[in-house]
Amino acid sequence: MAxxxxxxxxxxxxxxxxxxxxxMKMVSAAKLKRAQDAIVQLRPYADKLRDILQNISSTLDADAGGKLTEQREVKKLLLIVVTSNRGLAGAFNSNVIKKASLLLTDAKTSGAEVELLTVGKKGFDLLRKQSTIYKNSSSLWDNLNFDDVATISEEITEKFIAGEFDQVRIVYNQFKNAATQVIVDEQYLPVQIESGEQTAPSIDYIFEPSKEEIVKDLIPQTLKTQLYKAILDSNASEHGARMTAMHKATDNADSMRRALVLQYNKERQAAITNEILEIVGGAEALNN
Structure with missing residues (x-):
């Protein structure tokens, strides 16, 4: 016994x-407020941009977007894995890495070659042993902004057009609330454009320039926004997960401290009782 x-x-x-x-809980709570405001403000814009793209392209052929919408046999896959640079965020990083590992296994089973673009040191450290790292963009978290993300999006787009990758996918945590993050695996390239009959009432607009040119201009902007939204989602999810994890850790530490204080009081009381018994026993021995 101690x-x-x-x-x-x-x-x-x-x-x-x-x-x-x-x-750490209070710091994450402060950062979460800013990160949550950023993703909540971007989502309507990103969703509307995608709706406009789908609405305009609904009357066009599937190949209206050029090579960015070209469906190919997947021989080489680029997997974008978004994690964090720091830990102590519960299962935030491990869930993404687990999902990425499953996708790697499935792709290799089907005979596809896989390369990784990691955003976050945690994903880079653990996944570099499983597959080739095309690029590590962990420095994005040092100063997160749209311009740096847009540069990466343009580079990926150029590689896809050049035929170096047949498909690009993103794996990240989508922010739902401070306690809940949803693992998302979505296709980034080729862009999936829905074609067919319009369900909404048809309105005769005059397009200038043509629909085809508008679609080709919209697709790169949509891709940049999609990647930026995924990273902002992951940023908000990280702070939410860390705040929740630190809250639970604080509660557990408080419970442990209370138990230790109770044990200490019991041990001290037992020690005092033993000392009193020894004194009384010694006094009785002297009297006898």
Missing amino acids: NLKEIRSRISSVGSTMQITSA
């Missing part, structure tokens, strides 16, 4: 840990 000094040391250690987890 002595009083060891119990006091553990109580002090648990208290220090609780202070750290509580501080």
